[in-house]
Amino acid sequence: MERLLAVLNVFSRIALIFGLMLLLPIGVSWWIGDGVLTAFDEAFFGTMATGGFLLLATQRFRRELRANDGVLLVVMCWTLLPLIAALPLLLGIPGLGFADAYFEAVSGLTATGATVLSGLDKLPPSLNLWRTELHWIGGLGIIVLAVAILPMLGVGGRQLMKAEVPGPVKEAGITPRVTETAKGFWVIYIVLTAVCTMAYGFNGMNWLDALMHAFSTVSLGGFSSHDASFGFFDSPVLEAITIGFALMSGISYVTHFAALSGRSLRPYRRDGEVPFYLGVLGTSVLLVATYLWQQDYYAEFATALRHAAFNTVSVATTLGYASTDYSKWPFFAPLWMLFLCSFVTCSGSTGGGLKMMRAVILYKQVFREITHAMHPNAMTFVKLGGSIVPNKIILAVLGFGFLYMASTIFFTLVLAASGIDIVSAFSAAVACFNNTGPGLGLVGPDSNYGVLNDFQVCVCSFAMLLGRLEIFTLLVVLTPAYWRK
Amino acid sequence: MSNPLAVLRVFALVLLVFALTMLVPAAVSGYGQDSAAGAFQFGCAITFASAMLLWLLTRRHVDELRVRDGFLLVSLVWVLVPAFAAVPLLHFFPAMSFTDAYFEAVSGLTTTGATVVEGLDTLPFSINLWRAMMVFLGGMGLIVLAVAILPLLGVGGRQLFSAESPGPIKETKLTPRMAQTAKGLWLIYLALAVACTLGYVWAGMGWGDALVHMLTTLGLGGFSSHDASYAFFNSPRVEAVAIVFMTLAGMNFATHFMAVQRRSLSFYWIDPEIRWYVGVMYASVLGIALYLWWAGTFPDFLTALRFSAFNTVSIATTTGFANTDYAQWPFFAPLWMLFLCSFVTCAGSTGGGIKMMRALIVFRQVMREVVHTVHPNAVLPVKLSGAPLPNKIVFAVLAFCFAYMVIIVSLTLLMVFAGLDVVTGFSAVVASFNNTGPGLGEVGPATTYKSLSDFQTWVCTIAMLLGRLEIFTLLVVLSPAFWRK
Numbered sequence: 001m002e003r004l005l006a007v008l009n010v011f012s013r014i015a016l017i018f019g020l021m022l023l024l025p026i027g028v029s030w031w032i033g034d035g036v037l038t039a040f041d042e043a044f045f046g047t048m049a050t051g052g053f054l055l056l057a058t059q060r061f062r063r064e065l066r067a068n069d070g071v072l073l074v075v076m077c078w079t080l081l082p083l084i085a086a087l088p089l090l091l092g093i094p095g096l097g098f099a100d101a102y103f104e105a106v107s108g109l110t111a112t113g114a115t116v117l118s119g120l121d122k123l124p125p126s127l128n129l130w131r132t133e134l135h136w137i138g139g140l141g142i143i144v145l146a147v148a149i150l151p152m153l154g155v156g157g158r159q160l161m162k163a164e165v166p167g168p169v170k171e172a173g174i175t176p177r178v179t180e181t182a183k184g185f186w187v188i189y190i191v192l193t194a195v196c197t198m199a200y201g202f203n204g205m206n207w208l209d210a211l212m213h214a215f216s217t218v219s220l221g222g223f224s225s226h227d228a229s230f231g232f233f234d235s236p237v238l239e240a241i242t243i244g245f246a247l248m249s250g251i252s253y254v255t256h257f258a259a260l261s262g263r264s265l266r267p268y269r270r271d272g273e274v275p276f277y278l279g280v281l282g283t284s285v286l287l288v289a290t291y292l293w294q295q296d297y298y299a300e301f302a303t304a305l306r307h308a309a310f311n312t313v314s315v316a317t318t319l320g321y322a323s324t325d326y327s328k329w330p331f332f333a334p335l336w337m338l339f340l341c342s343f344v345t346c347s348g349s350t351g352g353g354l355k356m357m358r359a360v361i362l363y364k365q366v367f368r369e370i371t372h373a374m375h376p377n378a379m380t381f382v383k384l385g386g387s388i389v390p391n392k393i394i395l396a397v398l399g400f401g402f403l404y405m406a407s408t409i410f411f412t413l414v415l416a417a418s419g420i421d422i423v424s425a426f427s428a429a430v431a432c433f434n435n436t437g438p439g440l441g442l443v444g445p446d447s448n449y450g451v452l453n454d455f456q457v458c459v460c461s462f463a464m465l466l467g468r469l470e471i472f473t474l475l476v477v478l479t480p481a482y483w484r485k
Numbered sequence: 486m487s488n489p490l491a492v493l494r495v496f497a498l499v500l501l502v503f504a505l506t507m508l509v510p511a512a513v514s515g516y517g518q519d520s521a522a523g524a525f526q527f528g529c530a531i532t533f534a535s536a537m538l539l540w541l542l543t544r545r546h547v548d549e550l551r552v553r554d555g556f557l558l559v560s561l562v563w564v565l566v567p568a569f570a571a572v573p574l575l576h577f578f579p580a581m582s583f584t585d586a587y588f589e590a591v592s593g594l595t596t597t598g599a600t601v602v603e604g605l606d607t608l609p610f611s612i613n614l615w616r617a618m619m620v621f622l623g624g625m626g627l628i629v630l631a632v633a634i635l636p637l638l639g640v641g642g643r644q645l646f647s648a649e650s651p652g653p654i655k656e657t658k659l660t661p662r663m664a665q666t667a668k669g670l671w672l673i674y675l676a677l678a679v680a681c682t683l684g685y686v687w688a689g690m691g692w693g694d695a696l697v698h699m700l701t702t703l704g705l706g707g708f709s710s711h712d713a714s715y716a717f718f719n720s721p722r723v724e725a726v727a728i729v730f731m732t733l734a735g736m737n738f739a740t741h742f743m744a745v746q747r748r749s750l751s752f753y754w755i756d757p758e759i760r761w762y763v764g765v766m767y768a769s770v771l772g773i774a775l776y777l778w779w780a781g782t783f784p785d786f787l788t789a790l791r792f793s794a795f796n797t798v799s800i801a802t803t804t805g806f807a808n809t810d811y812a813q814w815p816f817f818a819p820l821w822m823l824f825l826c827s828f829v830t831c832a833g834s835t836g837g838g839i840k841m842m843r844a845l846i847v848f849r850q851v852m853r854e855v856v857h858t859v860h861p862n863a864v865l866p867v868k869l870s871g872a873p874l875p876n877k878i879v880f881a882v883l884a885f886c887f888a889y890m891v892i893i894v895s896l897t898l899l900m901v902f903a904g905l906d907v908v909t910g911f912s913a914v915v916a917s918f919n920n921t922g923p924g925l926g927e928v929g930p931a932t933t934y935k936s937l938s939d940f941q942t943w944v945c946t947i948a949m950l951l952g953r954l955e956i957f958t959l960l961v962v963l964s965p966a967f968w969r970k
Binding site for chain 2: 068071291331332335336339362365366368369370371372373374391394395396398399400401402403405409412413416417421422423426472473475476479481482
């Protein structure tokens with residue numbers, strides 16, 4: 001109980017910071033007068049009042065965060081902040097149910113990009129901005145943001161970052177001066193966003209669209225302000241820009257950070273994941289393009305390549321834009337893309353899924369077992385980026401990999417039991433759990449999650465949270481052992 | 486590799502014994518004057534001649550088989566023997582392609598039970614007997630394989646008990662222990678066979694049908710002599726007998742052996758798997774019955790329970806009989822059944838899948854990782870039956886499960902690539918790989934695998950072999966390191 005209150009105290013500070021984020025859409029709404037200013041105002045004051053009250057009420061219990069408190073704080077932030085984030089949507093969009101609003105907010109913060117809203121083009125721009133801003137805040141991590149801003153989190157920050165930053169080797173790259181690291185990450189993130197906005201803006205998007213799409217591109221989210229997503233722009237140049245920034249965002253921020261602070265490109269070459277990441281993506285783009293061309297879906301190879309490149313990179317990096325309704329493609333192509341999104345992005349990036357590093361470790365471990373079958377007493381090692389991966393980490397990765405697949409099966413079964421067809425159920429489970437966004441069938445790129453009932457929407461929200469927090473963080477808080485003294 | 490020729494010599498002996506078993510259907514055919522007599526004589530002659538020729542060529546290479554030779558021998562037996570088993574089928578069905586005949590033989594010998602033959606009721610008895618005998622023989626080979634050989638190779642789930650069995654594992658000679666273990670286990674198998682036949686006759690089957698179905702029940706194969714499978718009998722009593730013997734055959738034969746030898750039922754309780762096996766399976770029977778009743782598929786609960794019990798146990802134990810077209814049930818039920826068949830049966834049984842033993846270990850490893858997240862430095866062994874498991878085994882088991890899932894995903898992608906819809910593709914792969922038999926969609930219980938193209942049939946054939954040989958046996962033989970001096 002004491003732990004709960006202490007954590008609640010920190011949480012209320014984060015909630016206040018989060019409330020300030022509402023000022024951006026408030027400003028935009030005021031400037032262009034799109035009619036939802038009151039909704040944002042009410043949400044803003046509601047958040048500030050609740051946050052302030054919580055802060056005062058728990059001030060007595062304020063203490064230095066201990067190890068393991070971090071896990072609780074992370075879970076609290078990720079499950080409760082969507083409530084705040086959902087407020088403007090609930091107030092500004094008449095007829096939107098609570099389950100749907102929470103789903104939309106979770107989808108935003110987890111950088112998933114699955115939406116229950118249709119008629120995005122007619123939505124007030126400030127609401128669209130808020131949706132993409134959620135991507136942007138959640139993409140790099142609420143906690144990473146909090147650690148960078150709140151000096152009081154400096155000491156326990158290491159624990160906190162470990163609970164939120166995705167990937168198997170959490171310590172790597174998080175320097176002892178954890179506040180500096182978090183700040184460094186955010187600087188890179190902001191620079192990427194700014195450059196991306198300009199690239200979009202100078203190549204044909206209006207500036208508001210450019211900002212929104214930059215937000216959702218660098219966070220690998222996938223919300224768009226148009227129902228047709230990138231099909232609306234139909235511009236190869238914009239698509240190329242998106243591919244470029246999606247690829248960069250799928251690489252570990254630790255590597256970006258190292259490259260920037262050392263002012264050299266060497267860290268990219270020495271990174272154990274990047275060669276696999278780019279290799280698998282490049283091969284898949286060519287494979288899908290050739291497949292579509294050979295199946296006569298596109299008459300010309302160049303067209304096939306354009307659409308294959310954009311949609312494959314978009315889905316595989318867990319971004320989730322679409323330039324065409326790829327669920328109409330011969331079934332192997334979208335299935336392959338969904339398969340990719342479950343492992344392609346690098347650990348420590350803004351992407352979701354199993355992460356390339358774990359996939360490589362698992363793959364190497366299988367070969368190690370083959371060697372072991374022949375030479376039972378051989379001493380073999382799994383190496384990554386030139387260094388040996390300790391057995392402890394391999395065990396953790398294997399356990400995670402298994403839990404990951406079990407969760408996918410679990411969500412598919414639950415969704416199928418609730419009455420949707422298997423393709424929709426499976427693809428929704430995969431797309432939500434990997435924080436990708438659009439699935440296939442009922443929830444394909446041409447449609448949205450609005451067709452699901454409340455129960456199914458809640459299942460998908462849970463899947464997104466579980467995926468973003470890499471299962472263990474959420475699971476730990478649910479075990480009795482965690483609450484024991 | 487000590488001496489591949491010595492392995493071939495042993496293989497020739499195995500083939501010789503196999504040729505002799507063909508005399509049984511040949512005799513039945515001759516006695517009953519049916520049209521298949523020529524087919525069996527031809528098949529028997531070819532197999533016998535090939536075996537003799539091979540033996541004559543290699544007879545001088547008498548050499549003790551070492552552990553590594555085991556991989557080659559096992560792979561050779563399961564890949565080549567079906568080719569000979571297919572000869573009578575090829576001869577009898579002039580229109581059948583080699584692909585289909587080999588598929589049918591592999592399906593029999595791996596105790597899968599997927600068939601490409603239609604019009605089973607009109608076939609001569611001897612042909613159906615031969616199909617069922619392949620399942621039975623495959624089951625016999627399998628028990629030895631699972632209990633005596635694979636543990637020595639460090640592959641099967643039973644490797645866990647290698648500490649109990651006498652003698653060090655390293656460089657142990659394969660044959661003497663094999664023979665000793667095999668005799669005891671086969672006695673149990675044969676005793677169950679007699680009991681099962683009598684049970685079926687008591688329940689009202691004719692002797693011929695009882696024989697055929699006994700052979701496929703104990704092998705957990707699932708071939709039937711009727712297109713309608715058990716719906717042909719439409720008798721709850723027959724189904725009850727089948728359920729009892731399928732349940733028994735899905736248990737570890739070593740446990741049966743111990744229980745008989747020491748005349749005590751306590752071994753069933755000590756066995757770490759059996760309570761989970763029985764618990765999960767029968768809880769699912771109840772769950773599915775309730776679900777079907779609730780969904781209105783069956784008007785009263787008892788009917789729902791009858792159909793749920795038979796089909797769930799049949800699929801979960803990887804047998805594959807059906808007494809109704811369960812593919813028409815609400816989709817969650819068959820999906821859950823397919824899910825069960827991938828892990829429910831015990832190690833050392835004739836069932837397929839990853840086995841309950843591995844599932845338990847993986848589950849406990851996952852729990853261990855959860856605790857590790859809270860207490861990073863805690864020393865926690867994974868325990869089975871109270872004894873801690875060495876990490877080496879945990880590694881092997883986790884890597885196996887990972888390879889298992891990767892193979893399902895890749896083969897499903899391959900099937901979809903080859904043009905199947907995803908339900909058919911996925912269920913065909915799962916049903917083949919787990920050696921279950923019927924899938925869903927085009928390959929559902931009411932249809933056969935005949936509609937698949939040659940390429941798709943081969944994918945299923947390979948899946949059955951990979952599943953039967955627990956993946957690594959085949960992978961090891963296919964790895965270049967195996968053939969290096």
